[in-house]
Amino acid sequence: MSSLIIDVINRVDPVSRALLGISLLLTSALNDLFPIAVIQLLISVSLLIIMTSGGSLLKESARLLCWLVVPILLLHALFTPGELLVKGMAIPVSIEGVQLGGWFALHLMVIFLSALVFSRLLSKEEWISFMLRVPGWGEKAVPYILLLEPGLKKSREIVRREYADWCACGKKFRQFPVHINIALTDTLNENRKDASELWHDWDQRVLSIPDGSHSGNHGMATAVAVIAAVAIWALYLAGGV
Numbered sequence: 001m002s003s004l005i006i007d008v009i010n011r012v013d014p015v016s017r018a019l020l021g022i023s024l025l026l027t028s029a030l031n032d033l034f035p036i037a038v039i040q041l042l043i044s045v046s047l048l049i050i051m052t053s054g055g056s057l058l059k060e061s062a063r064l065l066c067w068l069v070v071p072i073l074l075l076h077a078l079f080t081p082g083e084l085l086v087k088g089m090a091i092p093v094s095i096e097g098v099q100l101g102g103w104f105a106l107h108l109m110v111i112f113l114s115a116l117v118f119s120r121l122l123s124k125e126e127w128i129s130f131m132l133r134v135p136g137w138g139e140k141a142v143p144y145i146l147l148l149e150p151g152l153k154k155s156r157e158i159v160r161r162e163y164a165d166w167c168a169c170g171k172k173f174r175q176f177p178v179h180i181n182i183a184l185t186d187t188l189n190e191n192r193k194d195a196s197e198l199w200h201d202w203d204q205r206v207l208s209i210p211d212g213s214h215s216g217n218h219g220m221a222t223a224v225a226v227i228a229a230v231a232i233w234a235l236y237l238a239g240g241v
Helices: 002-011 014-030 034-051 056-079 095-121 124-132 142-168 173-200 202-207 213-237
Strands: none
Touching: 014 034, 014 095, 014 124, 034 056, 034 095, 056 095, 124 142, 142 173, 142 202, 173 202
C-alpha cells in the first residue's frame, strides 16, 4: 500500500509537489491554533512513515527532537511565572510554563517534521533543478551544489571516526575538544581537495548536472505566483490577515 502511494506521489508534477511541501511548511510555521498543529503533526508523521518504508527516518528524528524539546519544556516550566503546578513543591513548576513550553515544543516538532516531509517530496535531481532555476542565484550556486553531496558524506565519516576514537579512549571530556579540532581540520582539508578536483574536472562535472531548463521561465513564474497565493492563505489561516 505504501509503495503504491509513493508511486502516485512521484507521478505528480515536481512543481506541484514542491508547492505541497511549501504550503505544509508555511502553515506549520505561521499557525497558532492547537487543533491545526495536531492535525499537521499527524499528517507529517503519516507521510514520513509512508515515504520512508516503516519510519526509520522518523525514529532518528525523534531522538534528535528529544534534545530540542526537553530543554524547551524544562526552561519554560521552571522560569515562567504563574500558578504552581503542585503547591508546596521545592521546584517551582508553573502551570503557565508547562502550557507555554508544551505549545512551543509542539510547534517546533510540527515545523521540523513538515520540513522533513518537504525535503522528501522531491528527489535530489529535482532539488538541484529547482535551485539552478532560481533567477540571479542558480548559476552562482553550481559549485556549491557540486561540492555539497561529497562534502556532507566525508564530514559524516570524519565525525563518526572521531566519535569512535573518543569512545575508545573512555569518553574523557578533556580529549573531546581535541577530537572536535581534528574533525574540523580534516573536514576543511577534504573540502579543499574536493574544490581542487572540481576545478580540474569542471567541464565534465557540469555536464553531469540535471538539466532543469525544460520547464522554462513559464514554470518558474507559475511557481512564484502559486507560492504567493499559498503564503496569503497560510497567513489568513494563522489569523495574520
